[in-house]
Amino acid sequence: MEKAAALLKALPSSKVCGSLDAAQAAASAAEEGKCWYIVQLGKSSLSEVHSALQQGCGHLGVVLVASQNPVSQLEVLRAMEYGGVYVASAELEKPGECLNEAATFTSGPSLVLLAEAAAIKGDERWTAFRYDPRREDQGGCAFVTDSIRVREEIQGFLSRESLLTLVAKKSLPSPNVGDAEAGALSEGLAAASKTVTILYSSDTGHAEECAKAVARQCRNGGYAGSAVRCATMDSFDVGALSSEPLVVFCVATAGKGEFCGNGRNFFQKLSDRSDLALNDLKYCIFGLGDSHYWGKGTEESKFNFAKPARDLDNLLEKMGAQRMMPTGFGDDQDVDQYHTGFAEWKGQLFSRLGVDKADAAGGGDDGPVKTDEQIKVETKQLRGSMKESLDDITTGQVPFQDTKLIKSHGSYQQDDRDLREERQKMGVENAFSFMIRVRLPGGYCTPEQWIAMDDICQNFANGTLKITTRQTWQVHGVLKRDVKNTMRAMNKACMDTVAACGDVCRNVLCTSRPDVCSKELHAEILHYTYDIHDHCLPRSGAYHEIFLMQGDEMAEKIQIMGSTPVEEEPLYGLTYLPRKFKVAVAIPPSNDVDLFAHCAGFIAIIENGKLLGFNVAVGGGLGFTHNNQKTHPRLADVIGFCKPGDAKYVCECILTVARDFGDRTGRKHARVKYTVEDYGPEWFKEQVEERLGFELEAAKPYTLEHRGDMHGWVQASDGTWSCGLLIPIGRVKESSRVCIRKIAELLKGEGGFRMTCNQSLVLENISEAKKGQVQQLLNEYKVMHNKETTVSGLRRNMVACVALPTCPLAFAEAERYLPTLVERLEAVADKCGIGQEDIVIRMTGCPNSCGRPSMAEIGFIGKAPGTYNMYLGADFVGKRLNTLYAESVNEDEIIKILTPMFAKYAGGRAKNESFGDFLVRQGIVKAMKDGRDWWTTPEV
DSSP states (O other): OHHHHHHHHTSTTEEEESSHHHHHHHHHHOSSSEEEEEEEOOHHHHHHHHHHHHTOOTTEEEEEEEOSSSOOOHHHHHHGGGSSOEEEEEETTBOTTHHHHHHHOOSSOEEEEEEOHHHHTTOTTOOOEEEOHHHHHTTSOSEEEOOSSOOHHHHHHHHSHHHHHHHHTOOOOOTTOOHHHHHHHHHHHHHHTOOEEEEEEOSSSHHHHHHHHHHHHHHHTTOOGGGEEEEEGGGSOGGGGGGOSEEEEEEOOBTTTBOOTTTHHHHHHHHHOTTOOOTTOEEEEEEEEOTTTTOTTOHHHHHHTTHHHHHHHHHHHHTTOEEOSOOEEEETTSTTTHHHHHHHHHHHHHHHHTOTTSOTTSOBTTBOOOOHHHHHHHTTTTTTTHHHHHHOTTOSSOOHHHHHHGGGGTEEEEEOGGGHHHHHHHTOOOOEEEEEEOOOGGGEEOHHHHHHHHHHHHHTSSSOEEEOTTSSEEEEEEOGGGHHHHHHHHHHTTOOOTTSSSSSBOOOEEOOOTTSSOHHHHHHHHHHHHHHHHHTOOOOSHHIIIIIOOSHHHHTTOOOBTTBSOOOOTTTTTTOOSSOBOEEEEOTTBOTTOGGGSSEEEEEEEETTEEEEEEEEEOOBOOOOTTOTTOOOBOOEEEEEEOGGGHHHHHHHHHHHHHHHSOOSOGGGOSHHHHHHHHOHHHHHHHHHHHHTSOOBOOOOOOOOBOSOOOEEEEOTTSOEEEEEOOGGGEEOHHHHHHHHHHHHHTTTTOEEEEOTTSOEEEEEEOHHHHHHHHHHHHHTTOOOSTTTTOOHHHHTEEEOOOTTTOTTOSSOOTTTHHHHHHHHHHHHHHHTOTTSOOOEEEESSTTOTTOGGGSSEEEEEEETTEEEEEEOOOTTSSSBOEEEEEEEOHHHHHHHHHHHHHHHHHHOOTTOOHHHHHHHTTSSOOBOOGGGTTSOOOO
8 A cells, every 4th residue: 555655646736645535636636647546356345446546536535555465456447337437457566657647647536556566466357447537538549558468357348349439428417418318318327336246157048048138137227338247157257256246047958967068167276265255246047957968867968957057156156245136957858858946036136126017129239139020030141240241350250140040051150069178268259260151952073063162161161071960061170261162162172052042942862873764864863952942942032242243343243232133032931941951862772861851852653664753751850959849750641642743833832831830939849740740631732732823643552672882893885884872971071181182183074073961972983994093093092982981881881970079969979979879889790790781870979969969870969068868769761759777877877788689680571671670670679650759758
């Protein structure tokens, strides 16, 4: 204190007073200089200081001295919100220019925090800064710091929109302000004295939504916008908790009772701070969990339910914090999931905060988060602010609304979850990147297009190509600055990403096996596949405007809604579809497209080598939510038959029925499968026929025998050859990438490539003259392509989604782990003598089921890292779902379960009996005859 007084007395025209009241009185009478008050930094002193600063006297100066660690700079930051106040933070022994600047600032009061060297020793987060409104008036930046790293709480404060608004209006009332205006301002300042901090930990976004709902209600209920802070737990400085009046926590559960990734560090740091006294902190907690996640009624479920919230509550209470109200819980088992518990808890909270009468429909810098339906309507046929967002180089991500919008253009924003914790420790944003998916109906491309995609993955992505279960490519790891260049490179190769994602008709699939029919017939069916796809494409020009157009000359040609005739979507309108719409075309006896997993399916009916038409199926889909019994997989129903030329119109009518009757109030119930389930297949058929103007014919007989890929060589009637390759999990990398690139260069101008729905590849239209060269390359690079090189029946039939580290929805590994599991299972199968038997095995990191695990003879769906639900008993051809056999199993448990089953199958199977059928016949699992029975306990 003495050191600070000596520094102030050395300043010109400065007076040091013994109390705050004396300093205020002296400042009111002063005509020049500053009247200073020096006070120890502490909770009790801050309220009086802020009240004095609000008076706006230009001759008042306050110095806060910090002598104990940890030192929180949050209260000093808040003084910036009063507008014309000079604010600084410096080391007591080395104050630099801040005291001289503070002494000469007469447009308003000055507040300086001086920290003793011992109090900030070793604190890497300490940031010396100066905030001088005069600099901004001169065209500079009001806030300056000499530190290389800026403390997280300061960086978060500066980035808030409330501060930008404040700077634009930074002025306190002048002496001649009228009473009414001064009264209004004083009310605003009184509201500003109320502060609440809302912190959340969330993986799926549910806890984040709860936190932002609280923030909106407080803002609309009388709290100043700048006094309501909403952020992740990990972004908050644990040391600043002691100076917080009230903190609201919304805490979700991950894994086995663990904190989510953006809250784990906060809890660990808080646990390590035994020196932190939180006696002045009031808090309340809302915890989210699933009381049946680890099995209904089990001790494990009871123990892990909302465990992070309960652990945080116990820790805060132990550290002396005051619980403002009982902890609330949201259970996914409730009828309305976590919303039921949240509604009860937030009602009590809002009443205690005095904001229960407010309408939270208004916005704020945290929301409200718009629904997908609102976003589609308000973004001018999928334009929104995408163009500007992608041009913003200050961040690697795009705003929330644009993360929704960019899906409609074939891309998803992702981040590397393996790096989250490390980057949070460094105080930098997540490692954001974009996945981009190509539109490729029927999975066909030319060698030239393959070469272009190989170049794209090398120049703009992570150096690999991913062949997906949607019969196309994805590239991963594209940085925001490269998104447009990636799209333009695809466009130069006559490809795009239109309708590859989003609430539209997605990439239309077609059987890829060249051995199911003649080459000519296959080409005819592929032609109708293209017809269906092209007929249902969205017509918006937004994609070309956002990603392809460049330069001033092209800018003049871009049509922007409002300045040109209104653009219309003939099929989709402004709202597009309630959810994605997936279509597949199957050529019996192959069901490699998993036709019954699709919203609409067309089964080619061939008689005497001629295409008669298509059987039509509707209402398939596999995604669901763990333990949410309102959601379930469903296989499509065959509702009739149509002529080949009518297929595109039938698809249009199925699409428009989904558009008009699909559930737009909840996306988890919006897929076509639920519309068919709710109204019935017969009603759905009547709606389609009414729009068609004629009735569908009765479905014709067909036979499905398999759904795997062809491996090895087959010759067509025109003498050309095709060769099926096995690309494990669809990841084209390393030697296989080099090999296929060389084959593409060899086949330029004559060959073809067709991706499969099992994540592999067929080389097509290879002349006899080049067959040997292709074979030589396959041998040289050891690319799997026949029974000998594909190793096992399990390996030939394994499918997995990408999952970790880039998919934000994944609970567990899939692509990176399934080959390891299969390797262990191969050893068991070989020992049992069934190593070459084809068994369909699939794995996904979450129940959204991109890898279609619900139709696998052995299916795994992630629940937590290293933990999966295990499903058994689907049939080999894709006409029956599997059944839950074991919950929350790890690798060793999986091996233990399947080892005796493989042995029984080896010794007790009937002739040509598949593994899934064997399990059902033996009563090991119950046959899942209908998706609505998905949650029924298996009868075993």
